[in-house]
Amino acid sequence: MPKRVDHGQRRAHIIEALVRVAAAEGLHAVTMRAVAAEAGMSLNLVQYYFDTKAQLMHAALERLEQQSHARWSARLARLPQPVTPQVFVETFLAEALPTDEESRAFHLVWTSYAVLAMTDPELAAQPFVEGPNRLERQLTAVLQQARDESAADRSWDAATEAAHLLTLAHGLGTSVLVGQRGAEAATRILHAHLDRLFDPGE
Amino acid sequence: MPKRVDHGQRRAHIIEALVRVAAAEGLHAVTMRAVAAEAGMSLNLVQYYFDTKAQLMHAALERLEQQSHARWSARLARLPQPVTPQVFVETFLAEALPTDEESRAFHLVWTSYAVLAMTDPELAAQPFVEGPNRLERQLTAVLQQARDESAADRSWDAATEAAHLLTLAHGLGTSVLVGQRGAEAATRILHAHLDRLFDPGE
DNA sequence: ATTTTCATGGTACCGCTGTACGATGAAAAA
DNA sequence: TTTTTCATCGTACAGCGGTACCATGAAAAT
Numbered sequence: 001m002p003k004r005v006d007h008g009q010r011r012a013h014i015i016e017a018l019v020r021v022a023a024a025e026g027l028h029a030v031t032m033r034a035v036a037a038e039a040g041m042s043l044n045l046v047q048y049y050f051d052t053k054a055q056l057m058h059a060a061l062e063r064l065e066q067q068s069h070a071r072w073s074a075r076l077a078r079l080p081q082p083v084t085p086q087v088f089v090e091t092f093l094a095e096a097l098p099t100d101e102e103s104r105a106f107h108l109v110w111t112s113y114a115v116l117a118m119t120d121p122e123l124a125a126q127p128f129v130e131g132p133n134r135l136e137r138q139l140t141a142v143l144q145q146a147r148d149e150s151a152a153d154r155s156w157d158a159a160t161e162a163a164h165l166l167t168l169a170h171g172l173g174t175s176v177l178v179g180q181r182g183a184e185a186a187t188r189i190l191h192a193h194l195d196r197l198f199d200p201g202e
Numbered sequence: 203m204p205k206r207v208d209h210g211q212r213r214a215h216i217i218e219a220l221v222r223v224a225a226a227e228g229l230h231a232v233t234m235r236a237v238a239a240e241a242g243m244s245l246n247l248v249q250y251y252f253d254t255k256a257q258l259m260h261a262a263l264e265r266l267e268q269q270s271h272a273r274w275s276a277r278l279a280r281l282p283q284p285v286t287p288q289v290f291v292e293t294f295l296a297e298a299l300p301t302d303e304e305s306r307a308f309h310l311v312w313t314s315y316a317v318l319a320m321t322d323p324e325l326a327a328q329p330f331v332e333g334p335n336r337l338e339r340q341l342t343a344v345l346q347q348a349r350d351e352s353a354a355d356r357s358w359d360a361a362t363e364a365a366h367l368l369t370l371a372h373g374l375g376t377s378v379l380v381g382q383r384g385a386e387a388a389t390r391i392l393h394a395h396l397d398r399l400f401d402p403g404e
Numbered sequence: 405a406t407t408t409t410c411a412t413g414g415t416a417c418c419g420c421t422g423t424a425c426g427a428t429g430a431a432a433a434a
Numbered sequence: 435t436t437t438t439t440c441a442t443c444g445t446a447c448a449g450c451g452g453t454a455c456c457a458t459g460a461a462a463a464t
Contacts, residue, residue, distance in 0.1 A: 023321075026317075108320055111320075115317045117380060118310055129382045132382055156394075157394070168373055171376070174316065174372060178319060178331065185365075186369075189362055
């Protein structure tokens with residue numbers, strides 16, 4: 001056969017190899033040859049499916065974004081219905097912390113890309129602005145809903161609080177990745193704040 | 203003259219060049235030659251003052267840490283005395299945000315190093331654990347003091363809150379570096395939370 | 405039965421990067 | 435005055451990384 005192969009699948013395979021390499025040795029260790037070796041194929045094939053390294057890097061970034069959406073959707077679907085705003089927010093933020101190994105790899109590589117994007121305008125700053133902004137809007141909506149549904153007097157602003165929570169989660173995630181604290185400690189800090197938000201009067 | 207030159211000064215000059223390069227083009231663009239060019243000297247001299255690139259990188263990291271301490275000390279000294287805990291905390295965290303250009307450069311390079319340290323055990327994870335931990339202890343102490351001094355009933359835990367504030371500041375800093383929001387927006391979010399901490403009953 | 409297409413393999417080239425080696429002038433030490 | 439030390443220079447070498455080029459078998463298409 002000219003082995004009419006599924007290109008999408010091949011590309012996915014390669015990108016997964018890239019992520020493994022990046023998660024284990026850092027994004028700087030991502031070389032065409034290293035990815036090829038990790039993917040168990042020849043250097044040529046990587047070139048064949050992604051003409052240039054820049055294309056590979058971009059494709060990997062896009063795929064990471066899609067995957068994070070997929071992860072979140074799946075997790076949301078697994079929640080017992082109906083989903084209260086509080087549970088929604090807690091799940092939302094739990095997903096933003098590197099708890100299991102897969103999540104750790106994702107966040108590490110994502111953060112590496114983010115740092116790259118800080119100086120490389122070529123590497124679309126788009127995912128790192130548009131993406132978080134979308135998340136922030138989603139979270140704002142749910143927080144607003146939680147506020148309205150509750151009789152309790154909540155003195156916070158939904159938009160400000162959404163930004164606060166997301167950046168807090170990201171900061172905590174970084175501290176976990178860098179080994180400053182465990183995922184459990186990060187979760188505790190996050191929940192201490194969430195409890196304060198949702199149960200104001202103690 | 204064998205121009206008995208001040209080695210410390212030369213090394214500082216080189217490291218400053220490194221930071222400029224890293225801040226402008228990313229840490230991956232930091233090459234011996236690039237640093238030499240930025241420092242206005244020959245490749246040989248960089249090698250002369252730092253035998254190996256690894257040594258240069260380590261030295262730069264150490265210097266960044268010292269500089270951040272120095273910046274903080276200077277800023278603290280400029281504050282009108284006596285310094286109330288609230289002002290102390292606000293200043294502390296303001297310093298943790300990339301407001302001016304110099305601060306932006308510092309935080310960008312520091313974050314780049316942090317990402318490196320996530321996978322490179324050789325690059326002491328020490329500064330990224332020990333350093334933040336020390337800051338956390340300092341902040342905890344001041345928060346505790348603020349709690350004790352105030353008659354108001356504050357329902358938060360000083361240690362948890364210190365970790366929360368520092369990671370929040372770091373997360374906000376990253377969002378600024380990546381262009382998601384301006385330094386002013388980050389400051390607003392931070393202060394919204396600080397006000398809530400220090401003026402509980404609205 | 406040819407000819408073309410497709411997936412794959414091997415290898416070569418060029419540029420960049422870290423590092424090493426030797427040279428040189430000038431001043432301090434002898 | 436001779437010798438050694440010090441800062442500085444230029445250059446070279448080996449390795450690696452991205453990219454390009456060519457080959458090949460096997461199956462479609464003609």
